[in-house]
Amino acid sequence: MTMNGARNAGETLLEIRHLEKRFGGVKAVADVTMDLRAGIVTTLVGPNGAGKTTLFNLITGHLPRSGGSVRWLGRDIGGLKPYQIARLGIARTFQDLRLFSEMTVEENILTVMEPNALPFRLSGPPLKERRARAGHVLERTGLADKRAVRAMDLAYAERKFLSLARIMATDARLWLLDEPASGLDPHSYELFLALLREEVSAGVTVCIIEHNLDIVIGISDRIAFLDHGRLLADDDPKTVLEDPALAAIYFGDRS
Numbered sequence: 001m002t003m004n005g006a007r008n009a010g011e012t013l014l015e016i017r018h019l020e021k022r023f024g025g026v027k028a029v030a031d032v033t034m035d036l037r038a039g040i041v042t043t044l045v046g047p048n049g050a051g052k053t054t055l056f057n058l059i060t061g062h063l064p065r066s067g068g069s070v071r072w073l074g075r076d077i078g079g080l081k082p083y084q085i086a087r088l089g090i091a092r093t094f095q096d097l098r099l100f101s102e103m104t105v106e107e108n109i110l111t112v113m114e115p116n117a118l119p120f121r122l123s124g125p126p127l128k129e130r131r132a133r134a135g136h137v138l139e140r141t142g143l144a145d146k147r148a149v150r151a152m153d154l155a156y157a158e159r160k161f162l163s164l165a166r167i168m169a170t171d172a173r174l175w176l177l178d179e180p181a182s183g184l185d186p187h188s189y190e191l192f193l194a195l196l197r198e199e200v201s202a203g204v205t206v207c208i209i210e211h212n213l214d215i216v217i218g219i220s221d222r223i224a225f226l227d228h229g230r231l232l233a234d235d236d237p238k239t240v241l242e243d244p245a246l247a248a249i250y251f252g253d254r255s
């Protein structure tokens, strides 16, 4: 099933149990238990500082956890390095995109298809095949005519799409996207949404951090609401969005 309406989520891919992250006295993630299930889009929402990016960092091994566990297809992935977790099939984007700014658009894509970057493969496909795949992804993301342009010379929306294209070129089953649609103009946003729909239909599972409620409503099959590191809700979009207590937290009125 696809976004918005997928009520029959598939198997649990990622199992998060009692996950904790402390920074000194701050509990950035506090006793979070949730599942990411195959074939749907889960959106992580919550006020600034709620712990959304920290949760991504714990899943992807960019930060060590203080407690709890994360299991991928039943296997505890705590303690693995980010590149090892990526090889298992979990890919992510960053708010600051982290492109190779001096490299061309095509080179940025090819780096994620290097033999060592590929999941479950000791040797990758030949360069010709990788370039063909990169070309296909660039066509789909509207970047085909920018293939030879350095990433640093792209417009903002193009850089966002390059970040997405780099994930599309992997074989990852789970995508963790940190504000992928923020700052996109309406045309770019429609393209982003169409791409995401296609990928989810083709079997990709997505978890997105997003602030813009219009976007949240447009893409979510499920919404997880974090505040001060705690998971206050993890439910279908209607239930979460219509909860007045959550709205008060989201819009800063806790009275």
Ligand SMILES: Nc1ncnc2c1ncn2[C@@H]1O[C@H](COP(=O)(O)OP(=O)(O)OP(=O)(O)O)[C@@H](O)[C@H]1O
Pocket: 023, 026, 027, 028, 046, 047, 048, 049, 050, 051, 052, 053, 054, 055
């Ligand atoms: N490396 C760090 N060292 C210390 N504190 C941190 C670190 N990273 C995050 N924090 C703190 O952890 C809490 C959660 O931050 P996080 O960035 O995960 O929130 P967020 O929900 O992603 O916020 P935003 O929506 O603003 O991106 C905040 O109080 C933040 O200041």
